[in-house]
Amino acid sequence: MTHLSVNINKIATLRNARGGNIPDVQKAAIDIERFGAQGITLHPRPDERHIRYKDVRLLKPIVKTEFNIEGNPTEDFIQLVLEVIPAQVTLVPDDPNQLTSDHGWDTIKHKTFLQDVIGRFHEKGIRVSIFTDPEPEMVHHAKETGTDRVELYTESYASGYHKDREKAIAPFVEAAKAGGEVGLGLNAGHDLDLNNLRYFAQNIPGLMEVSIGHALISDALYYGLENTVQLYLRELVISN
Ligand code: PXP
Secondary structure (H helix, E strand, O other), X not given: OOEEEEEOHHHHXXXXXXXXXXXXXXXXXXXXXXXXXXXXXXXXXXXXXXXXXXXXXXXXXXXXXXXXXXXXXXXXXHXXXXXXXXXXEEEOOOOOOOXXXXXXXXXXXXXXXXXXXHHHHHHOOOEEEEEEOOOHHHHHHHHOOOOOEEEEEOHHHHHHOOOOHHHHHHHHHHHHHHHHHHOOEEEEEOOOOOOOHHHHHHHOXXXXXXXXXXXXXXXXXXXXXXXXXXXXXXXXXXXX
């Protein structure tokens, strides 16, 4: 069964637009769990333009499902994660000013760095996932970083889905196979939505978790948050 982890950064973006506490990200996290999601993802960025470091600290005792913190492992980020001790940390090589994550790790070039950082998280018992492009070579080398899982970056799948979904998913099938060969757990995320999620989950065996934010929170404007979470869960249930 593939778990749904909802990235609630967009709720914080809306809140930050007015400076108050509407919408309330803590209430949203509690409700999203109540509606059935199996995890909550937060992606604090150095400029705190959506989720703030303070939100991460406040949400830790509130989130009862899988708490996943993702981000670029700067020293500030590492210290935050070591203090909060989430169930999972997802490491992403994004620049501070990047609009959103747009590539996975070069697991050859950054292997030593990743080994060091992952070792620090493992000392605290935190499971680690690293954001990876759908390239078998990168996945094989990811194993040597010590990571527990990889999160496949699904933007190319999502953008190719409508034109030729078989072609779009092919690299992900190969990357998933590579992960299975070396015993890595498999997550996926970025640009997954109600149109493309089912086909992805149906064709990627052993998919443990999807992390979805932008489309899900946008869909909630039309369908409501409770319905939307259930619609996404249904795609995953049908595909299993
Ligand atoms: N995974 C990672 C590493 C991300 O950076 C993001 C976006 O913050 C997501 C998943 C979720 O992507 P989306 O918001 O497009 O669903």
